[in-house]
Structure formats: structure tokens, C-alpha cells
Amino acid sequence: MDPRTRLTVLHRRLEACKACPSMIGPVVHGPPIVTPVLLVGQAPGPREGGFGKPFAWTAGKTLFRWFEAAAGVSEQEFRDSVYMSAVARCFPGKAGGGGDRKPDRDEMARCQQFLAGEVDILQPRLVIPVGGVAIEQVLGHKGPLVEVIGEARRIRWHGVEADAICLPHPSGASTWHRVEPGRTLLARALDLIARHPAFVTAFAPNRRAGAA
Numbered sequence: 001m002d003p004r005t006r007l008t009v010l011h012r013r014l015e016a017c018k019a020c021p022s023m024i025g026p027v028v029h030g031p032p033i034v035t036p037v038l039l040v041g042q043a044p045g046p047r048e049g050g051f052g053k054p055f056a057w058t059a060g061k062t063l064f065r066w067f068e069a070a071a072g073v074s075e076q077e078f079r080d081s082v083y084m085s086a087v088a089r090c091f092p093g094k095a096g097g098g099g100d101r102k103p104d105r106d107e108m109a110r111c112q113q114f115l116a117g118e119v120d121i122l123q124p125r126l127v128i129p130v131g132g133v134a135i136e137q138v139l140g141h142k143g144p145l146v147e148v149i150g151e152a153r154r155i156r157w158h159g160v161e162a163d164a165i166c167l168p169h170p171s172g173a174s175t176w177h178r179v180e181p182g183r184t185l186l187a188r189a190l191d192l193i194a195r196h197p198a199f200v201t202a203f204a205p206n207r208r209a210g211a212a
């Protein structure tokens, strides 16, 4: 099977998954695009299921604004060129304080099979973990964001070697990226991503035309 067909098959399995009793469906995933750039988010929010795509609400608006400013790519170009995955694919519900609940360890462990499958199919050369939960999953890093954002790290993840360039979560609940040193580190990370050869390849006009 070619990679696009394999992704489509994986998406059918994802859509049928009901393994986590506390998770709220539907499962959210992007299109089966074959690209060397893999973005890993935390989990969909309450709105993404209705739109049927990841980062479809306020956090997404901020995320796409970052890439528009740093790399000159529109939201649609980004969605057509970067595979958008997540640590968990269903909405975890609200936490006590009113924000979205983080997926728990068992939920992340159950959902990891899908992420591992996507890495195996795509063999990404650039992985972009977004937010602390995704950063921990990809890098195993549990410390402050200042220790990982603004640099590229070589990783071996699910059997694939790639560069990882982390971003903070663009959620409105987080102020990390709006004050120093977060603002400068975010700009540095976005610049590293925009100049990364895999990112440049993913957005090459002939490649996008072929993906359409």
C-alpha cells in the first residue's frame, strides 16, 4: 500500500476507536497528506469535533498566525503541507478549573499506537511538538519550556530519526509565549522551523500542487 492509502486505513481505525471511557468523541484528525513534517498537538478542544479538523478554533488561529508571520504560509497552505497529529485524538472534557482536561497517562498510552503508526508511515524529518504534554511525549522532557523551546534537538522516536523543534501551546489560557523570555524563544523556534529543509520541501509549490 502507498503511504496515503496506509494513512487512510489508519484514519478508519481511529474513527472506530472507543477505547477511552472518559474521552468525548468524535475522533479528530486531518487529511491523509504525505509530508516530511509532523506536528504533534495535545488533544482536540470542544469545538474541533464539530469542524472535523485539528486546531480549528482559537488556539489554531494563534498557531496559524505564528506561521503566517514567520514563514509566510496561510492556514490552508499549512493544512495542505503539514500532517497534524496529537497525543490524544478525542476531546478529554473540561478540567475542574474550566480549562480543557489534559489526557491522562492511560489515555495517552492507548492513543500512542496511532501516533506510532503515523510516524512509521510518514518517516518525518521534522517533528513539531506543540505544548508541554506533546513535548514530554516526543522528547521525554518534563522541565520548564525555556529548556527546550528555541532550539532543534535530534531525536529517535518510534524508530525514526528526526529533528524536533518545540513550540509552546498557543492556547489563550497560556501567557508563556507573550512575555519574555517566551516571546523571543518562540520567535527563534519559528525561525528554525521556517528554515528547516523538511519544512521548505513540504511547502515547495510543485509538492503542494501534487498534494492537492
Ligand code: SF4
Pocket (backbone or CB within 6 Å): 014, 017, 018, 019, 020, 023, 027, 088, 089, 090, 107, 110, 111
Ligand atoms: S483518545 Fe485515542 S485511544 Fe482514546 S478513544 Fe480517542 S482515539 Fe481511541
